Amino acid sequence: MKDGHIHTPYCPHGSKDSLESYIENAIKAGYSALTFTEHAPLPDSFRDPAPAKDSSMTIEDLENYLADLGGLQKKYEKDLTILKGLEVDYIEGYEKETSSFLDTYGPELDDSILSVHFLKGNKAWYCIDYSPEMFEEAAADFGSIEALYRAYYDALAESVQAPLGSYKPKRIGHMTLVRKFQKLYPGPEEWPSRASRFLTLVKEHGFELDYNGAGMKKNHCKETYPPLAIAREASSMGIPLIYGSDAHTASALKQGWEAVDHSLIKPWPR
Template identity: 35%
Template sequence: MLKWDGHTHTQFCYHGSDAPIEQYVERAIALGFQRYSVTEHPSLPIGWVNDRKLFDELGMPEHELEQYFQYVMNIKKKYEKEIEIVIGLELDYLHGRQDYTDQLVAKWGHVLEEVIYSVHYLPAADGNYCVDFTSDDLKQNLLAYYGSMEKLVDVYFDHIELTIQQAGKLPMNARIGHINLIRKFQKQLPPLNEAQFQARLERLLPLLQTNGVGVDVNVAGFRVTSCEQEYVPEWFIKKCVQLDLPVVYGSDAHKPEQVGLFWDWYEQIVSSK
């Protein structure tokens, strides 16, 4: 099995660590990884969320994209004899602003080798809100707007389905990011309907096949005390493997010490019959 961390961040992430990429990559090398994808959050449309301080932390400013790509290309060259570096981004599904993403991909597609495509935002009464900022923010601005967890979860998975369709149109490899991110605050939310999650996840399988989109087996939920669970359930991973859908481990590291965490858990699942 190729030892590959397919979802990582850098000092260009304003809600992560300011440690240089080299520290992340050198940890990956020390842990025996053979491939390492750098998938930073790009810029967002101005005013995408109403909170300006939060907005400034969600993605790098647009003018930094060129610097980011050049830096990762230099890292790719620097470590080419030790590990394969893949140049990527973690794109967001921007409901109603697909034009922004299309322009970004058109401008940087010549250097962009792969994409994690994620749902972090859902629309509410007065704008877009994060599903993964704080539990209080989610309750006050999304749960209150949609009226129930069942409705909120359905809207979230509706957006996941739209994201898969958009990801399938990209000219580079794409994976759907942390499919169950809506569970990040599950210990602080009203009870979740497990049958609903099962049904909505099963609906994704043929859609992933049809669009040729892979799955980011994101383990960051293990690190979150309000979740303490992987963002892609074991049964779903095994089903993807059976269907020959691409599955790639993702540490979602926002600090160097998070690179490679829970790899053994992932390896055991995808290796088991």
Template identity: 30%
Template structure:
């Protein structure tokens, strides 16, 4: 796929390997027209993969510097993957309105369990996700995915982001139906309810797991078919954490979208622009 832009990637400010300028130079080499840096937002508790709050001002300043430095070669946009966490106001925590970001992506990783009064992440290791379901949801995968999609629905309504990241990221550890059965009407109803919350957001087609040798693309083909029926726009992004993954899996994403019936995707260059597949 001849993509002109990518806006979901992570640098060493959060859980990425490379520095922001390295992604930008790789994007120039690949002849991209624009690139957006979108590190994980700080969260109000210990996290191994979120940006540290004390690094936030440095992050913004560095991206502003890189915009100016590379403006003759590529458009650079300052973004953020803004986590939604039940019980916390992340926007207030990071003084979001005064950051002057160009865009942000909405996502859900953390799921709250009333049973344990604690949070777990939906895309953690297989062992940790199974432990979360066992301890936090009475070993019931249905309760787990219902809570996840309830949280995603809240995120969409509260954030109304330009793009919803990896909308079914909980499928990462469910490739062989280890956690729950996504073919049931009960699961499909959760998808229907979630997609019905979308106002103007694009749904991200995310190839990030594939670059880590996990054979899953978000969202599932079933969800993409429902998006197509509802005329929900999509945007393909790699969610990469190292520069070699900047355009990983895009041909597979293109083939999947064409097979479903999509003829266009949306790419970001200051705003989302419709582009033929």
């Protein structure tokens, strides 16, 4: 049992569950390896569009986060493989700042994720998974839900191709996050074809995919990121899929595990 996407008490929109509580729960659940992937600090010049400004840890917390994980790697080395990681945001127009950040901290990381949460509309930036209300506002700004999906997959494509330096993460986080509120705002009929075209790009650039169970626990989603058909398509193309619980509490480890196709999951660490 391995999990490549886990958050920590350093997440301002998560819980205060201790790192040790995550690790102890992981051991009880039969985990053999995990990666802590806290939300990396956002670029200094980027204004967090989430109302609470709580999308990521602060740069001031980052050194403590890395030091804590280093200590826990040693403490639990006989029980569990613990990898130090981050969930790094790709934000259009902020590539240079992101690359500089990765050049500085990349050498300290074992395994990380590259995700898209933020999209720039005509009027403002939006955190598309923040709330149904923000998703609806974003769709209105872009002109339609179809246009929002198009912008999301364009941003994902840019994230794969962006020059972010030698420490750029090679795993794409929750590639269907735009569907978090799909039971309230159904996606356009053609969205699977966009996802398929994105898989081609993932394959061409040698990326992995986060096979994320968190969507199963979201009331307006109830599917994995990506859903089963797309996960199987990715696997058939030879794209590695790494299970991620995306846990923001210690009790959420292994969430969505029952819904993923275990035969598709790539063994790791490599």
